[in-house]
Amino acid sequence: MANKYAFVSGADRGLGLELTRLLLEQGCFVFAGKYIADWHELDELRNVHPERLVPVALDVGDDESVREAAAEVARHTESLELIINNAAILGNDRRHSILDEELDIDDMLRTFNVTALGALRVTNALIGAVLHGSSKLIVNISSEAGSVGQSWRTNYYGYCMAKTALNMHSTITYNYVKELGGHVLNLHPGWMQGWLGGTLNTAADLTPAYSAERLMEIIGRYRTYQTNQPAFLDYLGRKLAW
Amino acid sequence: MDQKYAVVTGADRGLGLELALGLVRSGFTVFAGQYLLDWHELEEAEKAYPGQLLPLLLDVGSSTGVKRAAETVRETTDRIDLLLNNAAVVDPANAGKTIESPLDFGSMLQTYNVTALGALRTAHAFMPLLLNGSGKLIVNISSEAGSLSQSWRSSGYAYCMGKAALNMHSTITYNKIRDLGGHVLNLHPGWVQGRLGGKLNAEADLTPEFSASQLLPIILRYRTYQTNKPAYLNWLGQDLSY
Numbered sequence: 001m002a003n004k005y006a007f008v009s010g011a012d013r014g015l016g017l018e019l020t021r022l023l024l025e026q027g028c029f030v031f032a033g034k035y036i037a038d039w040h041e042l043d044e045l046r047n048v049h050p051e052r053l054v055p056v057a058l059d060v061g062d063d064e065s066v067r068e069a070a071a072e073v074a075r076h077t078e079s080l081e082l083i084i085n086n087a088a089i090l091g092n093d094r095r096h097s098i099l100d101e102e103l104d105i106d107d108m109l110r111t112f113n114v115t116a117l118g119a120l121r122v123t124n125a126l127i128g129a130v131l132h133g134s135s136k137l138i139v140n141i142s143s144e145a146g147s148v149g150q151s152w153r154t155n156y157y158g159y160c161m162a163k164t165a166l167n168m169h170s171t172i173t174y175n176y177v178k179e180l181g182g183h184v185l186n187l188h189p190g191w192m193q194g195w196l197g198g199t200l201n202t203a204a205d206l207t208p209a210y211s212a213e214r215l216m217e218i219i220g221r222y223r224t225y226q227t228n229q230p231a232f233l234d235y236l237g238r239k240l241a242w
Numbered sequence: 243m244d245q246k247y248a249v250v251t252g253a254d255r256g257l258g259l260e261l262a263l264g265l266v267r268s269g270f271t272v273f274a275g276q277y278l279l280d281w282h283e284l285e286e287a288e289k290a291y292p293g294q295l296l297p298l299l300l301d302v303g304s305s306t307g308v309k310r311a312a313e314t315v316r317e318t319t320d321r322i323d324l325l326l327n328n329a330a331v332v333d334p335a336n337a338g339k340t341i342e343s344p345l346d347f348g349s350m351l352q353t354y355n356v357t358a359l360g361a362l363r364t365a366h367a368f369m370p371l372l373l374n375g376s377g378k379l380i381v382n383i384s385s386e387a388g389s390l391s392q393s394w395r396s397s398g399y400a401y402c403m404g405k406a407a408l409n410m411h412s413t414i415t416y417n418k419i420r421d422l423g424g425h426v427l428n429l430h431p432g433w434v435q436g437r438l439g440g441k442l443n444a445e446a447d448l449t450p451e452f453s454a455s456q457l458l459p460i461i462l463r464y465r466t467y468q469t470n471k472p473a474y475l476n477w478l479g480q481d482l483s484y
Contacts, residue, residue, distance in 0.1 A: 063347055098366055098415045105363050106305055112354055116403060117347055124345050131342075148390070148406070148484040151413035151471075161358060164390075164410040165403035171393035172402060173341045229391070242390035242484055 004133075005077045009033035009060050009122055010087030013041050014194035015141065018212035019084055024049045026216075031073050033058030033087060060087045060118030061110075070125035079133040082219070083126055085119035085166075086141040090196050091158030098154075108158035115162035120169050131180055137222055138177070140170050142186040142232065149241030167232060167242065174230040183222050184230035187215055188240060211235050246377065247322040249315060251275035251302055251364060252329030255283045256436035257383065260454035261326060263287060266294045268462065273315050273322075275300035275329060302329045302360025303352075312367040323377030324461070325368050327361035327408075330383070332438045333400035340397050350400035357404030362411045373422060379464050382412055384428040384474065391483045409474065409484055416472045426472035427464055429457055430482055453477055 006023050010016040011032035020032045024045070032042055034055045046053045056072050059065040073080065091111035093104035119140050123130075130136055145156060146163025153160060167186055174184040189211040191204045214235040218225070225231035232240045248265050252258040253274035262274045262284075274284055276297045288295050298314060301307040315322065335349035361382050372378055386392060388405025395402060409428055416426040431453040435446040456477040460467070467473035474482045 097418050098369055099418060103366050105359055105366065108359060108362075109351060109355055112358075112407070113347075113351060117350060120345070120350075120399065121347060124341060127341050146410070148410050148413055149471075151410065152417065153414055154418040155414070157362065157411055157414055160414060161407035161410050165354070165358075165407045167390055168388070168393065168403045168406035169399050171390055172395055172397065172399055175394065176340050176342070176396035229393075 003027070003029070004081040005029045005031070005073075005079060006082040006084065007031045007033075007073060007080055007122070007126060008084045008086055009058055009118065010035065011042055011055075012036040012039045014196070015189055015192060015208040015212055016084075016086040017041055017045065018208045019086065019215065020053070021045060022212055022216045024052055028052065028081075029076075030054070031056050031069070031076075033060070033069065035059055035087065058087070060121055061114040063121065066121040066125050073126060073129060078129060080126055080129040081133045081135040082137045082139065083123060083130060084139045084141065085122055087118050088115040088141065088162075088196065091162075093158065094156050096155055103157070108161060111158035112162045112165060115159065116165035116169065119166055123173060127177075131177070131182065135222070136177065136180070136182040137185070137219070138170070138173065138183065139185045139187060139219055140166055142166055142188055144188045144234070144240055147232075147240050147242065170230050183226050185219065185222055185225060186230055186232045187218065188232075188234040189215060190235045206235070244376070246270045246324070247273070247319050247375070248324040248326060249273045249275065249298070249322055249364070249368060250326040250328060251300055251360065252277065253284060254278040254281045257431055257434055257450045257453055258328040259283055259287065260450040261328060261457065262295060263291075264454050264458045265324070265326075266291050268458065270324070272296065273298040275302070275311070277301055277329065300329075302363055303356045305363055308363040308367045312371065315368070315371060320371065321374035322368060322371045323375040324379045324381065325364060325372055326381045326383070326461075327364055328383040329360050330357040330404070330438065333398070334439045336397070336400060337439070338397050339399075345399070350403070353400035354404050354407065357401065358407035358411070361408055362415075365415055369419075373419070373424070378419070378422070378424045379427070379461075380412070380415065380425070381427045381429060381461055381464070382408055383431055384408055386430045386476070386482060389474075389482055389484060412472045425464055425468050427461065427467060428472050428474045429460065430474075430476040431457060432477045448477070
């Protein structure tokens, strides 16, 4: 991956930061999406790789922000080897079920705007650069929460719908780019000790660093997973049902 | 025998109106969701079925509007037996647009707000009435466009995401209401000559009358289709895969 350019959204902390770190260690040049004010882990990483880490202001929920980030990429390169659409939000209302009066359905539109449309905005803005590269690889950080076939929850409506919508748009994109040699991977990173809910989730199974290592192995082998549909896999490479 | 009540959304014309009429002829009193105030087919139809076909102002894109509609229904009855979520919009602003085209994300948000969230708003607002009834049935007019495993398109992002998210939320709802005797059916009506995009698509395969005539027996036989997941069927009663 040396002398290759990659783009990672939601790279301030957690999984996005760890994926950025591993890409840099592989010798990549990384555009890292920066969203959270007053969080400095990405700046610290930049001190380790000053030449090859370019933090880019990025709110994937905002058309203009995504356009400006793409313009920043274009100032450096015409080709991207890899996009990792990682930025997401859980939504404010997770707890409530269909029986709870307080179920906040309008909040789900905001969750969709970031967690589903965010990835589509970024892919749409950078598709020219991706198709110019040799790998032509789009990776979406999805979730088992988006699997309709394995749906077991009675709440988390906003997040589940958004991840299903993310999976859906990835199939439409893949139907188009596969004719041009493009690849799409949807990856479930496992239940991580991350910041998705706004505060650190210490109860979860996996560290972001562990998950990122497993995911990078799969990303490195992306060609082995491609069929007539985008692959939908977990961090151990196991297939998930749509 | 107790009077049966149904709520049908998007009943101004097309498939929604035909389903509402079919239910009236099957003995239901139908609250017919009215959104297009300049379209008069529903008012005309009401003359043939006074007291049985009841127009109900209903914008499924509005949380307060949907709550108000539920309160209006509650003035007439303390229970309903069937909620038929038909109202949807396609996304004319992005017609034919692929991942390489400039995409209108504002229009996608509006499409999702109606086509995915509309059916969730009504399920939530009408759930107490529905659980009081004997049918306890939610029917969602979905689409093959929402099937991830059979996704074949390279455009139509918002409609496909909307229908996929509709399928997803229906499974979360079903997970909760199944043990209370609730049922959920997701139906693909076929390619219907309707006005989903605003203008009549006369080249489509099926008339709304024909599609409704095929869907109604499936709806009335709903108990035969229930498993551990909401059934996802087409107008011929054939299984679709999520």
